Amino acid sequence: MTLLVVISVTAGMLAGRYLVDPAWLAPVEGWITMALVLLLATVGFELGSDRRAFIKAWQNRKRLLTLPWVVAAASLAGAGAAGFLARFSLLEALAAGAGFGWYSLSGVLVGREFGAEAGAVAFLANLMRELSVLMLAPYLARRAGGGGLVGAAGATAMDSTLPSIVKAAGGQVAVAAFVSGAALSVLAPITIWLLAAMR
Amino acid sequence: MWLLLPLALGLVVGSARRWDAPALKLSRAAGVVSLLVLLFLMGVRTGADLEVRVGLARVGVRAVAVALGATSASIVAGAWYARCWLEVES
Numbered sequence: 001m002t003l004l005v006v007i008s009v010t011a012g013m014l015a016g017r018y019l020v021d022p023a024w025l026a027p028v029e030g031w032i033t034m035a036l037v038l039l040l041a042t043v044g045f046e047l048g049s050d051r052r053a054f055i056k057a058w059q060n061r062k063r064l065l066t067l068p069w070v071v072a073a074a075s076l077a078g079a080g081a082a083g084f085l086a087r088f089s090l091l092e093a094l095a096a097g098a099g100f101g102w103y104s105l106s107g108v109l110v111g112r113e114f115g116a117e118a119g120a121v122a123f124l125a126n127l128m129r130e131l132s133v134l135m136l137a138p139y140l141a142r143r144a145g146g147g148g149l150v151g152a153a154g155a156t157a158m159d160s161t162l163p164s165i166v167k168a169a170g171g172q173v174a175v176a177a178f179v180s181g182a183a184l185s186v187l188a189p190i191t192i193w194l195l196a197a198m199r
Numbered sequence: 200m201w202l203l204l205p206l207a208l209g210l211v212v213g214s215a216r217r218w219d220a221p222a223l224k225l226s227r228a229a230g231v232v233s234l235l236v237l238l239f240l241m242g243v244r245t246g247a248d249l250e251v252r253v254g255l256a257r258v259g260v261r262a263v264a265v266a267l268g269a270t271s272a273s274i275v276a277g278a279w280y281a282r283c284w285l286e287v288e289s
Contacts, residue, residue: 008235012242020247028240035237037205042230044209049218063284067277074276075269082268088261096262097269117258124262127245129270134238144274147281151273162206163234176281178206 101154146173157181
């Protein structure tokens with residue numbers, strides 16, 4: 001499965017780089033949405049047909065709500081440390097890390113608050129985060145378990161990487177992934193705005 | 200947030216009755232195919248994006264550093280928390 005994933009992304013990037021005119025990208029957005037809708041529907045179906053996973057997650061609900069805070073703190077700490085090592089402004093590195101994988105939002109927000117270069121860093125860093133989860137999900141699930149995979153996915157755990165997470169780590173992770181992704185999707189813009197206010 | 204709708208719809212249909220093995224297999228196959236199509240299309244979008252091409256050369260090192268730092272710290276924290284407090288490990 002990992003090989004198929006890597007081949008799909010690589011073939012897509014090569015096609016986008018050499019075959020596709022940027023003007024053709026408008027319908028691609030619609031196709032991406034359609035593929036995502038189908039994926040999410042199949043994930044919902046698999047989740048719904050596995051009632052034991054749901055009951056287990058409901059019994060764990062208080063602890064599930066702490067997971068996104070732990071992931072957010074770790075993301076910021078990791079981004080801050082990496083920014084320090086790469087001699088990048090601490091606040092800009094933190095803002096890039098505060099995208100929690102949501103590259104479209106963080107690229108725009110960080111770019112507007114911190115400048116174009118910081119916006120490009122945020123966009124690329126979060127894009128790499130999402131792509132790394134999509135490509136390495138089976139490997140990460142084996143090495144770090146479902147929790148590690150959900151942490152890596154950040155805000156994207158509720159939508160674009162949710163199907164990969166479920167396929168790699170099993171249906172029992174789906175609710176944790178969804179709760180964590182939804183909470184981080186709310187935290188991402190708030191954290192970026194807070195960091196911008198600290199400048 | 201409207202992407203919650205297909206998830207919720209799948210959830211409702213999936214939990215409505217006890218589905219037999221062929222239906223579950225078909226759902227998994229559809230999931231795999233749409234995942235691969237989605238990844239290909241996301242690759243196309245990334246490869247064709249002019250901003251990404253230019254930005255890759257200019258800010259690549261910083262982006263890689265932030266991505267590595269944030270992602271690896273999140274993996275460690277998520278794995279630790281799940282192992283200690285959640286029962287979601289496969």
